[in-house]
Amino acid sequence: MSETDTPEIRITAETQFLPTNCKFRVDRSMYSGHLYTSDPAWAKEWSPLAAAIFSAVDGVRGIRIGRSEVMITMHEVPSDWREMARSSGSAIRGFLQGGGEAFKEGAAEALQNTDLVRHNAQTVIDDELNPGLASHGGWVEIQASDGADLYINMGGGCQGCSSAGETMQQGIEVAIRDKVPEVGNIFDSTDHNSGSNAYM
Numbered sequence: 001m002s003e004t005d006t007p008e009i010r011i012t013a014e015t016q017f018l019p020t021n022c023k024f025r026v027d028r029s030m031y032s033g034h035l036y037t038s039d040p041a042w043a044k045e046w047s048p049l050a051a052a053i054f055s056a057v058d059g060v061r062g063i064r065i066g067r068s069e070v071m072i073t074m075h076e077v078p079s080d081w082r083e084m085a086r087s088s089g090s091a092i093r094g095f096l097q098g099g100g101e102a103f104k105e106g107a108a109e110a111l112q113n114t115d116l117v118r119h120n121a122q123t124v125i126d127d128e129l130n131p132g133l134a135s136h137g138g139w140v141e142i143q144a145s146d147g148a149d150l151y152i153n154m155g156g157g158c159q160g161c162s163s164a165g166e167t168m169q170q171g172i173e174v175a176i177r178d179k180v181p182e183v184g185n186i187f188d189s190t191d192h193n194s195g196s197n198a199y200m
Helices: 040-046 048-056 081-097 113-134 164-179
Strands: 011-015 021-026 035-037 060-065 069-074 138-146 149-156 186-188
Touching: 011 081, 021 081, 035 040, 035 113, 040 048, 048 060, 048 069, 048 081, 060 138, 069 081, 113 138, 113 164, 164 186
Parallel strands: 149 186
Antiparallel strands: 011 021, 021 069, 035 060, 060 069, 138 149
């Protein structure tokens, strides 16, 4: 490969337990944390990658960009996920081939309204909850949001664990509400039946 060649960008798409969600895994780092936006105008100003996805795909409710993944939430379940995945994957690949940054400096501080509420909840998850859950082989993530309502997914050792309900209500929910009282309802969106510790 010559120095001017662009390495192939590998992207895989995975539909999620929430039927409006699709996660795209990318074979390279894009951002050091997580940022979510439901606002195309904000994306145009602060996130060139999110703006490219909003422009390429109709019906997007929100976009979460992490270290090496992009979670796209649609307003409605697509009639054909393959078409949506091709459009989204093409937008992500095209942007990354251009060598741009996923977010501009100061993007997190520029978040507003319920996107800021979600971001603050995500900070609690990243800084306080996941480090503790990791010792038990578990983790949690925000799968989706509707206004200030959050849909939380539990993974690893937490998925299907008989104590998952208690962990969600007395641990995760309490920690988030303590730091982010603006949060609305918190729902468990985990497919516990498919976990390695599935309910008996």
